[in-house]
Amino acid sequence: MDEPTPKPPLWKRSLRIVLPLALLLGCWAAFQFGGDDLRQMHQQLGWVAPVVTVPLHALIAAAPVPSDVIVIANGALYSYPVAVFLGWLGWLLGSILEFTTIRLWTGVNSEEEARKKMPRWISRWPAGSPWFLFFGRQIPGVGAHLCAGVAAAGGVSYRRYITWTAIAIVPGALLLSAIGARLLGEGT
Numbered sequence: 001m002d003e004p005t006p007k008p009p010l011w012k013r014s015l016r017i018v019l020p021l022a023l024l025l026g027c028w029a030a031f032q033f034g035g036d037d038l039r040q041m042h043q044q045l046g047w048v049a050p051v052v053t054v055p056l057h058a059l060i061a062a063a064p065v066p067s068d069v070i071v072i073a074n075g076a077l078y079s080y081p082v083a084v085f086l087g088w089l090g091w092l093l094g095s096i097l098e099f100t101t102i103r104l105w106t107g108v109n110s111e112e113e114a115r116k117k118m119p120r121w122i123s124r125w126p127a128g129s130p131w132f133l134f135f136g137r138q139i140p141g142v143g144a145h146l147c148a149g150v151a152a153a154g155g156v157s158y159r160r161y162i163t164w165t166a167i168a169i170v171p172g173a174l175l176l177s178a179i180g181a182r183l184l185g186e187g188t
Contacts, residue, residue, distance in 0.1 A: 022059055022097065042077045049077075054090050061094025062101070064145055068176055075180020083177040091169045092162070095148055099161055102152035111155035127154025133164035138171070 042049040053070065061067040071087035078086065103109075111128065126132045127150045136147040147168075151161045 022062070050086055054086060054093070057087075057090025058093035058097055061091050061144070062097040066141065067091070067094065071173060071176040072180035072183070075177035076183070077180075080177060080181055083180065084173045087173040087177055088166075088169050091144070091173065092166055095144060095165045095169070096162060098145065098148040099152045099158075099165075102149055106153045108153060108155045113155055127151050128156040128160055130164050133161065134168040137165065137168040 041052060045052060053074075057067055057070040060070065067090065070090060071083070074083040074086045077083070133147055133151065133156075136150075137143045139146065147165070148161075
């Protein structure tokens with residue numbers, strides 16, 4: 001007789017509901033805020049603005065919608081190094097949120113477990129390869145979501161995923177912050 005599988009802990013069951021709702025909130029927020037809205041928020045909140053905009057950026061980045069406008073707006077609102085850091089931080093937190101959501105929904109905890117659950121042709125993807133995690137993220141529009149999904153479902157460890165994601169985000173943060181500084185103003 002097969003023993004029933006134990007129920008996941010309450011915190012995991014709760015996160016399986018809360019995190020997708022947070023991603024839906026991020027989708028909604030992406031269509032509510034534009035560059036001018038972020039500029040007004042920055043003017044109203046002053047130095048506290050990043051406390052609001054970075055979590056907003058993370059929610060939008062984790063949702064399947066572009067969050068580039070926030071990084072570009074940061075380039076116009078802050079000095080270049082601060083804008084790069086805020087863009088990088090928002091994307092990193094969003095990637096961790098997306099990775100965690102997919103990991104909880106798939107129920108995968110290790111690469112061996114992932115190989116058992118996946119079809120053979122998918123399990124051959126180099127989900128944990130630094131090359132995949134870095135260069136896959138550079139694909140415009142879908143790269144971040146593709147890497148998060150494949151890595152989470154492929155059982156890649158949090159440490160490996162976060163390390164290579166943190167590195168892979170740097171070029172985009174540098175580029176989009178520079179575009180924002182150049183196109184929308186020289187920062188404050």
